[in-house]
Amino acid sequence: MQRPASGMSLHPGRFAGGWASTMTGLVYREVPKAACSTLGQLIFHADHGQFFVGDVHDAGDTVLKWPADGFTTALARPDRFVFTAIRNPYARLLACYHDKIRTKQRDGSYYRGNLRAILTQHYGADLSENADPRPGFRRFVLFLRDTLRNRDRFWFDRHWTPQAQHLRSFTVNGLPFDHVFHVERFSEGVVPVLNRLPQDRRPSALPRFNMATRPDLPMDSYFDDLTLHLVHDIYRWDFDLFGYRSFQPTDIMPIGPLDLAALNQRLADPHPPHWAHLGS
16 A cells, blocks of 8 residues: 555544644644644644744644644543644745745755755756746756656655645544634634633734745746646645635635535545545
């Protein structure tokens, strides 16, 4: 049997990417580059009454994450509230590229060691500081295409794994979502989450944390015809499930509200469309 992709699980009781609050009923399924730092800080605030100083991913055991023993206890709470946020695939992939490929990480090194060298030497990507980032992004998408085609799971990273694959680690194991919202409508979408918190654990304001920055260039200028088709092919289920427009990178807003019941049903389907399987 082919090994499940990053963010995907077919094993009972395995809830990869799960965060939980010990003080409230909040359970968060992390989706990288979809406001995960902000929502992780919200989970931290729910337990500690303040935000974590620094990157919340460095909070260690002060944040409850699967597979810690207490995570099962959090799932058993009667007031459990399982939520996540999703993002336009074009904007999310660009954020991955600028944050993980072009920018040094907190420790001063580049992400995943020699990944930049592979993009430079094998794909001709110019990743120098003053280079136009758009041709390098197109080479990066070619790298993703080849990673899928060759089923090279070492290089296909959780940060750019399709969001549907991340969410399925919950639903295929019998844990449906109570709330899923679009990052593009964050202020509106996060309200049901905030309403689950007692007043003394509810932040007076929720700033956005760890937002990736990119040069002031039109989003559609990153995508030539080939790149548009490759991104659609890689993230086809994300576009379809979450209501984003394909082949329109200038329009990142969702088409309409999500149908949560239908979303849970489709994500939990043990036999999704053939193109929904990463690398198949």
